[in-house]
Amino acid sequence: MAQAQQMLNVALEFLKTSYKFDTFQEPRGVMRIFQLVFSVWGFFAVRGFSLTLYMDCQERIYQRTYEIEYPFEFGEHLCRRKVDLTKTDNMTAFISVDASTGAQFFAITAVLSLLYALFIIFVYTYLDEMYKSKPEFPMADFALTGILAFFWLVGTLGFNSGGSAMKKTFDENYLGQTCYQCVPKVSSFTDLNIALLIGFLNFFLWTSDLWFLYKETAWFQNRGAIINQPMYGQQFNQQQQFGQQQQFGQQDQFSQQQQFGQQEQYGQQPQYDQSYGQQYDQYGQGSYAQPSM
Secondary structure (H helix, E strand, C coil): CHHHHHHHHHHHHHHHHHCCCCHHHCHHHHHHHHHHHHHHHHHHHHHHCCEEEEEEECCHHHCEEEEECCCCEEEEEEEEEECCCCCEEEEEEEEEEECHHHHHHHHHHHHHHHHHHHHHHHHHHHCHHHHHHCCHHHHHHHHHHHHHHHHHHHHHHHHHHHHHHHHHHCCHHHHHHHECCEEEEECCCHHHHHHHHHHHHHHHHHHHHHHHHHCCCHHHHHHHHHHHHHHHHHHHHHHHHHHHHHHHHHHHHHHHHHHHHHHHHHHHHHHHHHHHHHHHHHHHHHHHHCCCC
16 A cells, blocks of 8 residues: 555656646647537537427327437327318327437547547646657647547537437427427527537637647648758759859850950051051162162
């Protein structure tokens, strides 16, 4: 007994010294708190909803109150079946509705979401360093969150279909037209509408959390590395091409200047030779033109 108490104390000390709440300042941590609260609310909303049906007929045998509760399976002979306004049939009207599939799936999804929210909150609190160091943890977290978001969508739509069937079956006008000389009274469907609203809110919470979890996965980080690398390569290539263009431009300017200088040199030589020839001709003509005395 003393050894077990000592181990428990060691575990408690470890939990006290190793917990971190930094994650709950981030969106992914805050979303887990909302998911936990709304999962609990959704579970009690679907389990707490009930429908009361009271049939007030002329025959005392059919004056009865019915409670339709989770999982919302109902099938009863309520009243004498009406043929027209003045006659009744010997057969009784059997009213039935089965909304158990959608309601049970809704409740199971709420329980699974509650358990997973508690588990991942524990991981964020005590094992966040390991969560960030190993890429498998964020990827598994992302996948399980996506599955639960899909479950919320399917469960809410299924429960909505069953709720629509209950509203149609227990409609007071429908029951009044089916039963002979009976006045049905049905309780409100407000709690059912609230449960459906909570289901859609849970779907929104779990779906929107996927973006924040995706940013923690290796898929997002590798995507950022792949996007940044070509951009850096393109900038380097552009700079290299621009440098080459500048070098080629300088070489072109130098070659043009050199050619232009050569052309100027070659152009001046003929002028110098021509002037020199003219001077020689003048001296020659002058020497031969004067006769000797």
